[in-house]
Amino acid sequence: MPMQNRRELMKMAAAMGATLAWPAPVRAADAGVEDRSAYPQGVASGDPTCDSILLWTRRPPTAGRKASRLTVEVAETSDFDNMVVSGSHAIDADGDWTCRILVTGLHSDRTYWYRFRDEHGRLSRTGRTFTAPSPDAEREACFAFVSCQNVNMGYATTFLRMIAEDRARPAHEQLRFVLHLGDFIYEMLFYPEDLPGGMLQGRPMRGHVRMPEGEKIGVYHVPRGVDDYRAIYRAYLEDPDIQDARARWPFICVWDNHEFSNRGWQSVAVYDRARAAQRLRVAANQAWFEYVPARVSQPGEADPMRFRAPAVADVPLAGPIRDSAAREPNNQRAIHSLRIYRDVRWGALLHLLLTDTRSFRTQPVYEADFAAPFRRGMPPYFAPQKVVEILDAGKSFAGGNPPAEIVHGGMAIPNPAARMEAGTMLGEEQKRWFLDRLRGSTARWKFWGNSVAMTDIRADVGNLPASMATSAKLDGFAITNTHDWGGYPTERAEILGAARAAGVSNFVSLAGDRHAFCAGTVSASLCPGEFAPVAAEFVVGSIGTPTLAEAAAHAVPDDHPLRPLYLQGDDAAPAINMTVTHGVAASLQLAEDGDRSAALALRNPDVAPHLAFADMAGHGFATVRVTASAIDVEFICVPAPITDADPDPLYRVTHRVAAWAPGERPGVERLVADGPALAARFLDLDPTGREQSTSN
Missing domain, CATH: 2.60.40.380 (Purple acid phosphatase-like, N-terminal)
Incomplete structure (x- = not known):
């Protein structure tokens, strides 16, 4: 350089x-x-x-x-x-x-x-x-990555633990930067006075984050303009643990969805309904620019003193949503008002590519109105994987031969996406930039700061017994992750294919958003397709936002026939971890008699050949140690942060990825697993962290 x-x-x-x-x-x-x-x-x-x-x-x-x-x-x-x-x-x-x-x-x-x-x-x-070290210095690197801090619903004591542990390390092993993968703030604010007992999902709302104006939608409040976003950032940055972390380390940040709108995409805000929100998109970008120090850029000759907000109007995005949305002029000006995708080099070993997975994405296909027939009868939080693949690919499915009808729940439903373009997460311009940087990188390790994960979280719903069938006749696999890359499998396959064709090795995705810890490898397809991993991936649990397991404890009633797939026992242990790694039969068997060996004997190896670890109840942070020969990633899981006390870790799990040559497959090896929460959360780990034997 x-x-x-x-x-x-x-x-x-x-x-x-x-x-x-x-x-x-x-x-x-x-x-x-x-x-x-x-x-x-x-x-x-x-x-x-x-x-x-x-x-x-x-x-x-x-x-x-x-x-x-x-x-x-x-x-x-x-x-x-x-x-x-x-x-x-x-x-x-x-x-x-x-x-x-x-x-x-x-x-x-x-x-x-x-x-x-x-x-x-x-x-x-x-x-x-x-x-950073100079680009030719083969200096080992140590850093942390985090996501999803929500001080309205809890505390940021993950940083308190991170700081305490870093101080205890020798100087040469201390962290050098923190990668923040988004949801730095949550724009959806729940005020205690709007909720029964001031509680939501079993947590007391703190109520100290307030907006000067805002708009109330149901039981929550959302921003109306830049002053509302600014007020949220100010309140978050008054948190002592966030403030101490930002004073101790440089941060490298990207945004995710909540810096703009909960389920938003491009300049569309989605709450009770989808709304044209070009002005709000610009306001969100301005507040992020003002409060997050990052080497981002604005179009044209920017004012060196401040964000230059383009003039935009809130104009609905008309036409087939994946075909014309990006061309609407106000939408174009809004989403291009701030470019955050960029790269950071840390010596000869580490090249960090940062992408924007929200500003240029097309509407998540499973949320489109035309997908409503395919949502009927599905288990909570799950979507039919094959249906999502067909809808996302549109007219490109099966080499340009999409089916006229899609079978779901025993019914043949006309394919509403048969004439549509495939979905995109990155948009064409950003995708070209990313692939050019990836293919041209000379660093030993190429890390993708990805904000949303590529590894699928899925269950073999087709193996549910008839007695537990929902209103739909289910077959095959269902995924939970339609808002991350699982909802955009066509572009995911394109990126992985380009990396494979270019001989890219030592390619690692680091992601957040999922409120879960996951470790594994990324393949363009899983069973019944070919499993051919191209990259490794690690997903970090949330700093404070409730997890899927916490949400299910309140959304899936005790008498729901499928509750054993999500939670089990008086303490609501997260059986969802077993379901998405070993299959529905293993979870149901464990619920029936508590026999772990019997449950493992029923595991389905086709559910998750790509996953080395998954905890859908995980809060905390992750650290990465980078050497020329390998990377070690440690997950530090802490309890739900409902107090401001320094949390004692529930477990520590470390995985290693050894460097691999072009043409070889990446692998993820578990090195260490230790902590009091292991036995309750993971079917294949005993209380000491040793793996249980399996028979298939």
Whole structure:
């Protein structure tokens, strides 16, 4: 990676809405007083390179004293005796008093401390950050990845645990950055006064995150504009654990759905119904830009001081939704108002490709109105996998020969997608960018910061006994993940096929969104198709958002005939883990007599040949250690964060992926499994973490 000259860096800083700070002789700073109350959202750093870092803070007017310009101070020691950079940035209400400064000309693989100072001498807290190793340095890398923090429904104590464990490590084993895979905020706010007893899904709503305006839909509130989104970010960043984490490590972030709209796609917001929301999409992008330091770009010559919001109107997306949505001019301006897909290099071993899986996706096909007949009679949270594959592929299915009718529930239903284009998650422009970067990467390991997962979570619903049949006659497999890549299998197969054809190896997807821990390999198809994995994948549990298992405890009644597939016993143990890894027969057998050996004897090996691990009840974080020969990924699972106490881990599970050569298949090996929750959550692990024997 060639060093950039000052002109290039100034242009880059302007594109990302930051001021440039360049090394120069720096005199000792005048004495100041740290006043964290003047910087209520703390400090942060983002997107480190080998010679630069983006620094952030917010300094609103407080106690009648308004600041108009901030100076950042960067030093090689925490006492700031050896300052190396000082630069200033004007702030005002138009940018909600946030400040972004790109600091350049730094040394590679180095620790730096930074703080902000206003013209009144008030100092922010001190933050710590790191630069990346140079691109030719084969330096081992250690980082964490997280997703889905919801401080309205709980706490962010996952970060408290992460910080405590990091401090206990030797310096050379400590984390160097945090990859945040989205749902940094939740735009759906539940106020305690709107809920019976102030409770939702067994949790007390905290109620401290509020919007100045908002719109109430049912029992929740959603934003109306940029000031509502800003209020949510401000409240989240006042959380002490989130603030401490952002001060300790640089963050590398992408967004997911809740930074805009719960089930939204492109510029369509989906709550009680789908709504044209181009103005809201732009507002969401603006707030993310203002509060998340990232090397993102705006179209054209951007104002270096702030986000430039394009003029848009809320115009419905007419016509077949997958054929014309992207061409509507207001939609185009809204979804292109901020480009967040980008890549980050960390030495010779690690190349991180970050994608936007929400702004350019077509409507999730299983949610379309025309898919309603295929939703009838399905078990809770599941969708018929073959039906989703046919609908997603549209007219391209079976080499351009889609069926005129689709059989579901014993009925032949006309294929509503037979003349439609295939769905897309990334959009054509971003997909070309991603594949070009992937094929051209010279790093040992290619990591995909994917926000949504590629590995399918499925059950063999066709093996349900007749006595437990739902209103539909089920056959084959059903998947839970129609909002992630399971709902876009055509493009998933295209990407995996391109990687295989190019001889890409050591390709690893890191994902979130699912509120579950998963480890496995990714294949374009599973049984009854060919299982041919191309990449490895690790999915991290949520920081705080309720899991599928928690939701099922309230959505699937005790007397529901299929409840044993989801939860079992007085303590509602997550049997869903067994269902999606071993099959419905194993879960039903365990519910009948509690005999684990008998249950394992009935496991179906075709359900999940791709999964090494799945916990649909998992909260916590994951760490990655990268070497030339292998990567080790550790899942640290903690209890549901309903208090602000430092959580004791429920389990630790570590998997290894050994480097593989082009043409070879990736594999995921479990190294360690330990913790008190193992026996209750996993059929094939005893309390010590040892695997149980199986007979097929």
